[in-house]
Amino acid sequence: MTEPDRSSLADKIDQLFHVVRRPDREQYSHEDVARACREATGESFSTTYLWQLRTGRRDNPTKRHLEALAQFFGVPPAYFFDDEQSVKIAEELALLGALRDAGVRDVALRAITLSADGLDTISDMIDAIARREAARSGVKKED
Numbered sequence: 001m002t003e004p005d006r007s008s009l010a011d012k013i014d015q016l017f018h019v020v021r022r023p024d025r026e027q028y029s030h031e032d033v034a035r036a037c038r039e040a041t042g043e044s045f046s047t048t049y050l051w052q053l054r055t056g057r058r059d060n061p062t063k064r065h066l067e068a069l070a071q072f073f074g075v076p077p078a079y080f081f082d083d084e085q086s087v088k089i090a091e092e093l094a095l096l097g098a099l100r101d102a103g104v105r106d107v108a109l110r111a112i113t114l115s116a117d118g119l120d121t122i123s124d125m126i127d128a129i130a131r132r133e134a135a136r137s138g139v140k141k142e143d
Helices: 009-019 030-041 047-055 063-073 083-100 102-111 116-137
Strands: none
Touching: 009 047, 009 063, 009 083, 030 047, 030 063, 083 102, 102 116
């Protein structure tokens, strides 16, 4: 069993900003999130405080603040408290973020009807294209 990735609170919050987006695919602003957290908790929650949490300048928020952040971003509070759950949730968020891309979603939806052999062929093609693009950019792709 591998050791779970132990990200800092700041890393976890920052990842939420990068992956969970507005319907127009833009990032939420600190003000958007802070306002929603103030409304959810009824407590003080400034944009500066959120920025400090996101950048690691502060790292000891209240449980209610973390619950408000979890509610806003649509993740369970365990995302902040349990490193093993955090890794699983982060992987799911990355997948959901990729599926928001219209091209990725279209390919995924079309692949649903393929046989196992067809999916293997598509997977091989994606690997070959990724290796070719990595070679062009000078990055070696690991198999």
